[in-house]
Amino acid sequence: MSVDSFVYGYMVSEETYEANDYIIKEGSKGDWVYVILEGQVKVKKMTSKGMVTIDTLKEGEIFGEMTLWQLGKSSRSASVIADGLVKVGLLSTERLLKDYESISPQLKTLLKSLIMRLAETTKNAAILAVESN
């Protein structure tokens, strides 16, 4: 998967991370949204029984967008860690929010609901994944 051209329109800067660097730390505050330009990242989640890898994201994928929809709730729901050398693009939160504000309440509800379901399902899967290790 490559980076879609329209994504570049939202990019404000680039960052490079070394292997095992934290790009996002679970529980921390922050509202940057990232797109992977090169390399891949691991998504990890903390549970009461330890840390578990729940997903691997590759080039072109956007992450850190969850806080975007959950206004006021800006703590990160998972950690994102560089899996080797990674180059990411930082996307303008303001522009993304402006786009989000332009859509109808129904579509907003739909998107928000999807994100919440994803967060909830991820949390449940993470708990089971740790148990099965």
Added chain:
Amino acid sequence: MKNYKTDTFSINRLKFKKDETIIKEGDYGVSIYKIIKGKVRIFTESEGLEIPLVTIGPGEVIGEIIFLSGGSERRSASARALEDSELEVWHPDMLSKEYDQMPPILKHLADQALNRFIRMNKLLVQLTAKKRQRQEKLKQGDPWAAHRRYYRKEVKLEFVCYPVGVGGGFSLKGEIKDISHGGAGLEILPRKVSKFPYKKGDELIVNTLLPNDKALDFKAKIVSVRKGRTPGSFFLGMSFTDLTDHALKNLGFFLMAA
């Protein structure tokens, strides 16, 4: 049911009683439901067993997967009201034009979230199935678990026990807390708390007296050891390995009595 119009589409409200099915996995359907009031469980079925995925509440939407994935597919999961609930029904046509005109980046994010969601759902189902298998195996490999299914009577019976093959000099005293046809739960207060002499797998001979003054002697294997209620004590879960016919009869009568 209340009807009102938004633009050209009507939005219906439906009420569901507790335990009523809203969406059935495998059915064809296009409607999207927004929860106005109540709680809804989303679940899937695997080998006849229900696997809960998420529980959602007011403000959240269900049935959106088919719309977002753009297919005329069947429902990927079931939804059931956990309490009396009220839902708003949206027809997808109401949203599709707008969805198509949405800024591409939002569509991209929605697609991505959908794919991740489907992936996480699959993982959740797999892991739940695995967990059930593990539990099943544990039950089969542990005779105690099967024995525990029998009626267990709570008792307070003093006992003396000693390991099989060793004389009475090593005996310990304690109290039987519960007993069934399959085994018993023993609380022991060791003489030296720091040194508890028994471990899982050890076989003990236990002598006790039932409330009707009938002696009950049995051999049993320790299947679990944990801390007892009394400080410093240990609670042994035991499974009978040898019970004389006589003892079995006495125990049977005792268990039958109210």
